[in-house]
Amino acid sequence: xxxxxxxxxxxxxxxxxxxxxxxxxxxxxxxxxxxxxxxxxxxxxxxxxxxxxxxxxxxxxxxxxxxxxxxxxxxxxxxxxxxxxxxxxxxxxxxxxxxxxxxxxxxxxxxxxxxxxxxxxxxxxxxxxxxxxxxxxxxxxxxxxxxxxxxxxxxxxxxxxxxxxxxxxxxxxxx
Ligand SMILES: [Zn+2]
Ligand SMILES: [Zn+2]
Numbered sequence: 069x070x071x072x073x074x075x076x077x078x079x080x081x082x083x084x085x086x087x088x089x090x091x092x093x094x095x096x097x098x099x100x101x102x103x104x105x106x107x108x109x110x111x112x113x114x115x116x117x118x119x120x121x122x123x124x125x126x127x128x129x130x131x132x133x134x135x136x137x138x139x140x141x142x143x144x145x146x147x148x149x150x151x152x153x154x155x156x157x158x159x160x161x162x163x164x165x166x167x168x169x170x171x172x173x174x175x176x177x178x179x180x181x182x183x184x185x186x187x188x189x190x191x192x193x194x195x196x197x198x199x200x201x202x203x204x205x206x207x208x209x210x211x212x213x214x215x216x217x218x219x220x221x222x223x224x225x226x227x228x229x230x231x232x233x234x235x236x237x238x239x240x241x242x243x
Pocket of ligand 2: 094175176177178179203205206208
């Protein structure tokens with residue numbers, strides 16, 4: 069069975085991308101994956117908010133979004149974000165932006181320590197269907213690491229607690 073986009077039949081499924089609930093009636097993206105716990109080529113479905121999938125699973129989302137006959141709100145924007153994530157292979161790793169809570173982490177781009185209170189972006193790797201925390205990069209190292217500074221829609225999406233002033237600070241650091 070191919071991946072799918074459909075209205076959620078209940079509000080029970082959790083989004084793999086953000087961990088939030090997917091409300092009944094909202095469109096959701098289902099990524100079909102082989103079930104490692106079954107013997108008979110069985111598949112399982114991982115559910116996402118469509119926007120979370122555009123950021124975190126751009127390839128399967130793009131394929132499905134281009135094929136669906138459903139009317140999807142914000143379709144052009146979703147296509148744009150997913151294509152960006154396909155073009156820049158590390159972009160789907162963008163997670164929460166935050167000030168470093170300690171000075172212990174090392175930046176994956178420049179290999180220097182990230183000083184306490186300095187803005188950093190946390191990363192997740194997609195491994196066997198799961199998103200695994202995978203360290204941090206300085207916001208100022210975003211271009212070196214992601215090969216683009218077009219990351220703000222992802223940062224806003226995965227850091228909903230940030231206020232306008234903080235968003236402006238991050239934007240300024242991105243240059
Ligand atoms: Zn989500
Ligand atoms: Zn760095």
